[in-house]
Amino acid sequence: MKIRHSIYIASLAGLAFGFASCGASGDHPGYEYAPQMYNSVAYEPLTQIINENEGSWLSSREDGKGEFFNSNINNPYRMNMREPVPNTVPRTKDGYLPYRLKAFELEAAAEIENPIELSDKVLAEGLVLYGQYCSTCHGAGGEGDGRAGEVIGGVANLKGGAYINLPEGHIFHVIMKGKGRMGAHGSQIQQERIWKIVHYVKQEIQKQ
């Protein structure tokens, strides 16, 4: 009998607490269940919790401040993250420096050399990539006779007279930034892969 009673009382108490926590008004914000779900215990990189009392009811800190208070006066802009050192240069996902030449700066681009060492493996990869990104317009053999190319019209024949001597940096630039009726592919293909395509175009397509 006694056990039954205590289960009864415990569930009543639970119910009462449950209902009480639903009510929130005026100065009483209601009871929070698992506040860690609202206030991340991990530091947020760009924001700090600057209310010294935040989480004070569960705090075990020696300085008496709230558990979630993490203001750090040494960092600028109330960030937890430190700003990068001045003149820090970001890298792309594949570890390259960002490509900064503008679409019209073709001449400067022509000076850039292919950083990828030529090998059979690179050419094999270039073949696959060319098939994925270029042959729809330029055709498998590069003669400007791809299916989509027929619709677009005016696709360059990569074996044609004027194109055969294009410097590698120029081809890289055209793929990266686009030219005339050809759209830019820089956001779709990593730089390393573009250079592999360039090797393939130079070695396999233009030398056949």
Ligand code: HEC
């Ligand atoms: C959507 C169709 C299309 C795709 C895809 C495409 N091209 Fe082109 N490409 C063109 C057209 C059209 C031109 C002619 C641009 C112009 O002069 O107006 C061209 C021109 C070129 C040129 C000559 C640039 C110059 O200086 O005149 C090269 C080189 C080239 N493409 C290489 C590629 C490579 C490599 C790929 C694959 C990464 C590729 N293209 C993907 C349509 C395409």
